[in-house]
Amino acid sequence: DAGVTQSPTHLIKTRGQQVTLRCSPKSGHDTVSWYQQALGQGPQFIFQYYEEEERQRGNFPDRFSGHQFPNYSSELNVNALLLGDSALYLCASSSSPGNYGYTFGSGTRLTVV
């Protein structure tokens, strides 16, 4: 039973570049949420996708955008990278945007230099 799969695992980018992170949800899950976790902090909610729509958004600038595909997989795009975007990016999937627990992927470690 495949859990949540994220790619790539590590990434190094230069300031000003653009990056795309990918997530495949756990089998049976249709909702994907993205989180940013800076060192020493709890995960911060970026946005959530359900039925190929952005359902909710956290306090992140428009440089952060996303997409959900018909097979429920999702992408997170970040434009015009800043040094402060360096973090662990986590994808979590759940069964409908309901009152249930979320399963996390192993994350993508993004370093901006």
Add this chain to the structure above:
Amino acid sequence: QKEVEQNSGPLSVPEGAIASLNCTYSDRGSQSFFWYRQYSGKSPELIMFIYSNGDKEDGRFTAQLNKASQYVSLLIRDSQPSDSATYLCAVNMLVPPRSGGSNYKLTFGKGTLLTVNP
């Protein structure tokens, strides 16, 4: 006031002791509560969830919820060195989505670093 607050830590306990982790939340409408464990450099792993007031036990772990006080805690009995990790409290808050229907947003605290000393 932050939406989810945890005792700042770090918390250090000897092996075999009880570790107590606390969390308060601001939204009275919150309906479900989770404790995740996160080892350094790894992703969060769900260890307990609780929906109703009172205690819920699972092995060495007990989650306690008091909705009137907006307080949730996690007790770890017979702590082991392998329990050393950051413990994240997360609250599922009901929020209006941007495109209709009902939706929940999982909001995390900052985490408490627990060290169990052999």
